[in-house]
Amino acid sequence: MGNADLRAVAVIEDVSFEELAGSVVAVDAHNWLYRYLTTTVKFTNESVYTTQSNEEVANLIGLVQGLPKFFEADVTPVMVFDGGVTDLKSDEVERRREQRERAEEKQQAAEDAGEPVEAARLEARTQRLTETIHETTRGLLDRLDVPYIEAPAEGEAQCAHMAAIGDADYAGSEDYDTMTFGSPRTLRQLTSKGNPELMDLQATLEKHDIAYEQLVDVALLMGTDFNEGVSGYGPKTAVKAVKAHGDIWAVMEAEDVYVENADRVRELFFDPPVTDDYDLDLDIDPDMQAAREYVTDTWEVPAGEVERGFERIEESLVQTGLDDWT
Incomplete structure (x- = not known):
């Protein structure tokens, strides 16, 4: 996380x-x-x-x-x-x-x-x-x-x-x-x-008066889901080091530390695999009956466990003025 x-x-x-x-x-x-x-x-x-x-x-x-x-x-x-x-x-x-x-x-x-x-x-x-x-x-x-x-x-x-x-x-x-x-x-x-x-x-x-790229370098020093980070580099130390030296490479050289895969992790943050190939229809029009049947009939969840949640969804349709929802 x-x-x-x-x-x-x-x-x-x-x-x-x-x-x-x-x-x-x-x-x-x-x-x-x-x-x-x-x-x-x-x-x-x-x-x-x-x-x-x-x-x-x-x-x-x-x-x-x-x-x-x-x-x-x-x-x-x-x-x-x-x-x-x-x-x-x-x-x-x-x-x-x-x-x-x-x-x-x-x-x-x-x-x-x-x-x-x-x-x-x-x-x-x-x-x-x-x-x-x-x-x-x-x-x-x-x-x-x-x-x-x-x-x-x-x-x-x-x-x-x-x-x-x-x-x-x-x-x-x-x-x-x-x-x-x-x-x-x-x-x-x-x-x-x-x-x-x-x-x-x-x-x-x-x-912190830093650039986005420097924030990523701060994160690399502290550790992310993609790298271990460097022992002893908490938030204050990492920010101070990056501001003092400019970037992760200069920090590693000046302070004699090493961040494994720093180049790959950096690139992942700057240019991750993402897509624009989607078509978002934000005009939500739920089929409440079908949803109830799917949960309670198809997948055998007792109605009492989910009915209040479904009621809250239906009530919210009125409260937000989206009365074209079904």
Whole structure:
């Protein structure tokens, strides 16, 4: 999820959802969905989201619980799904896999010890986006007419690109690397109960009196999803070093440090694999009956688990004046 040290560098402020009314947000779908998926698993009996054929679709409950927040604020989400994983991210992917495996072992131990609450907490940490979750997420988005696109590689890079060229007003991601991919304005905490946070690229550059390229170099020194960073280089030290020497190459030479794959990671941030080959229809016209049937009939989720979410979506259509929605 990027290096959280970047938070201490970035200019971040709270904004209300009311301030976002009428805007379009390119949402890092894997990032957003995973948070609702894990929350659902943590607090819901698995029998509720497990079909008779033993397929788990907790994501459908999460989607119905999470999407109303956008509709009620008159915000249009465009869900952006990851494509292939960049090879530079292989170490990060392996680290997350090992974390899941450790959580699975602890979960089994908690179950054996008769500790259901702890077992549920640990099960939430073992979740991954299966083929069924991918299929059913897109299936429900289709019926709700929520636009989505497939990124060539990193979803947060595609979100940043869409915000940069004006196809979205904001990128939406918990990943701090979204800003180093060049997103002018990034919304975080979209899945929290409180207000989202706005991470502002230009304000960040002005605060530290640095260029965008130098911000990327600061991130490389601290570490990103694509490189380890240098021990001892936190936010203050990294900014000071880059400002003193100009760029990452001069820092490495002057301070006798080394950032592995610095040239490749830099290039990835400056010119990531993204696409403009999409056609966004933002006139959302959901088929609520089809959405309900898909969740409750096709995928066997009890209606009581999702009805309030569907009602909130319907109510939001009236509140925002979009009475041509069905």
